[in-house]
Amino acid sequence: MSVKSRIPLILLACGSFNPITNMHMRLFELARDHLHQTGRYQVIEGIMSPVSDDYRKKGLVSAKHRIAMAKLALETSDWIRVDPWETEQESWTETIKVLRHHYNESVRLLQSRKECMKNKQFTERSTDNSVSSQSSVLPEVKLLCGADFLQTFQTPNLWKKEHIQEIVEQFGLVCISLAGSDPVQYINESELLTKFQHNIFLVKEWIQNEISSTQIRYALCRGLSVKYLIPDSVIDYIAYHNIYTEESERKNEGELLQPQKLYKAAVRLLNDKCP
Numbered sequence: 001m002s003v004k005s006r007i008p009l010i011l012l013a014c015g016s017f018n019p020i021t022n023m024h025m026r027l028f029e030l031a032r033d034h035l036h037q038t039g040r041y042q043v044i045e046g047i048m049s050p051v052s053d054d055y056r057k058k059g060l061v062s063a064k065h066r067i068a069m070a071k072l073a074l075e076t077s078d079w080i081r082v083d084p085w086e087t088e089q090e091s092w093t094e095t096i097k098v099l100r101h102h103y104n105e106s107v108r109l110l111q112s113r114k115e116c117m118k119n120k121q122f123t124e125r126s127t128d129n130s131v132s133s134q135s136s137v138l139p140e141v142k143l144l145c146g147a148d149f150l151q152t153f154q155t156p157n158l159w160k161k162e163h164i165q166e167i168v169e170q171f172g173l174v175c176i177s178l179a180g181s182d183p184v185q186y187i188n189e190s191e192l193l194t195k196f197q198h199n200i201f202l203v204k205e206w207i208q209n210e211i212s213s214t215q216i217r218y219a220l221c222r223g224l225s226v227k228y229l230i231p232d233s234v235i236d237y238i239a240y241h242n243i244y245t246e247e248s249e250r251k252n253e254g255e256l257l258q259p260q261k262l263y264k265a266a267v268r269l270l271n272d273k274c275p
């Protein structure tokens, strides 16, 4: 299959990125290599979508800082970008809605590009249709995650079953291995994931790397070095704004995550209605 006839694909990673680590960026590189090796896809963009402050995860610092740090870290990438849309919404956004949003945006962009090409060809009276036909294939958007993310599908009151189904049926998942997580087992334990496993790409990272944002924050709070685990520009930003402190770590302490709050309330409402 020639590069031109491959399916254009956008990788979307959702998470706290509190702060962004080198491994978050590696996820994209590993996923892109894997998808290109299938011979079916051409990865055209990587989007990192930090979650809104309303997600209420323990120690979650302001989206303004998380986005600024991710932007600094991704300055050297020519294909991955940070998108603030999720953080600009009034409240926490379910991941399926983030996927739909980016898919709709890519369709809108494609249509306006086609419109533009049509006008250009009309004004130049060109007979060459190659460019418009080349860009007419709709891209796919796939959710990029680590294997521990897949495990959270099993947590009660965290995900709606219909959302998981739409993610794996309509979009697709690209899941990077992580020591201590067994994505094959999570798939086997779920009837739904098993049914749509053809749309779940498992990527094995042979150079294991267990960096996590939590470990970075703990090291920073203890005054330990995090050099070579996150970019220097991010280290400087954290120091300048004094972002991670014992106080910031206590933020949202003891609170449920927003999805758990919402879905628990919905279940209670349903139970009240049908005693």
Ligand SMILES: Nc1ncnc2c1ncn2[C@@H]1O[C@H](COP(=O)(O)OP(=O)(O)OP(=O)(O)O)[C@@H](O)[C@H]1O
Pocket: 013, 014, 015, 016, 017, 018, 021, 023, 024, 027, 144, 145, 146, 147, 148, 149, 176, 177, 178, 209, 210, 211, 212, 213, 214, 215
């Ligand atoms: N070392 C890693 N290997 C594979 N995937 C990872 C790794 N670190 C993060 N991810 C993935 O990156 C995405 C964003 O994760 P998140 O923002 O929760 O970062 P994190 O480093 O896991 O933070 P935390 O320590 O708070 O859980 C998730 O899909 C997560 O599974």
Ligand SMILES: NC(=O)c1ccc[n+]([C@@H]2O[C@H](COP(=O)(O)O)[C@@H](O)[C@H]2O)c1
Pocket: 014, 015, 016, 017, 050, 051, 055, 057, 093, 094, 095, 096, 158, 159, 160, 163, 259
């Ligand atoms: N029901 C849902 O759509 C749902 C539930 C839990 C987490 N999530 C998302 O998964 C990501 C998890 O991030 P963390 O790993 O940092 O907790 C966030 O982007 C969050 O919005 C979505």
Ligand SMILES: [Zn+2]
Pocket: 148, 212
């Ligand atoms: Zn995590």
